Amino acid sequence: MNRGIIVMLLGIIGGALSHEGWLTYKQSGVSGSDLDAQLAWIKSDLQLTPEQYARIKAIHQESSPHLHALASRVARMRDEFNAFERQRTTTGEIDFLEFAQFIQERRRIDGECLQSTRQLVDASAGVMTPRQRERYLSLLSAAHRPAGSAN
């Protein structure tokens, strides 16, 4: 009787240890949210060669300061828009000339953002093989879907 229980316990312990061990071993991949972590993930997912990775990393690093500056301007525009909205709800009035200038500036910045991002994506995709490019663009498309329909 005892021997049977011991063998069963050993089986359960073996299964649990192999389960946890495999999870720990395989989960020690890339993590983090900075550019290096993202590029490491792209390299791993798309199986980029060292040359492709170096080129894509350089492309991203070149455009990163400009994209950050654009992100700051977008955030500032968002604050300005909120200020307009507050003024409209509190006083019931709005300076249409100022608002028209804001809209114009916003369109310009939006266009610049679109162009910068598109250039980055196109330049990165240009370094890749057709198969990698297809996978890369499909990942971007999937990430744009709402979280609930991600899978």
Added chain:
Amino acid sequence: MSSEPDPLDPLLQRWSQARPQMPAPEVLATEVWRRIADAEAAGGEPTLWGRLDAVFSRPSFAAVFIAACTLFGLFLAEVRLSRVQAQRNVQLAQAYIRLIDPLLEQPNPGSPATHNSPAAPANPASP
């Protein structure tokens, strides 16, 4: 015929008086069969635990059982890992898009550009 009393007679008479009460024949038969059934049950069919113990006592089976449990644990881990990996890929892709698309850095319902982002190409196959 001699009239002399047989010396065995008093002895037989005493034995018949001292003899224990015998059960009725049908009761005796029932009791005998009950005892036979008890004896067969005690030494015959093993219990479930008994069978398991007998099986696990074999070293070859014990080794196969432990190996199977280990492989099953690995299989479950791989299934779990593939689900976690799929979720993480989506999270990493979303974080990557937020890094490369300034319009997506923070969600802004007032901005139509969040829907026209170049990071979401209409035709993924095109370069």
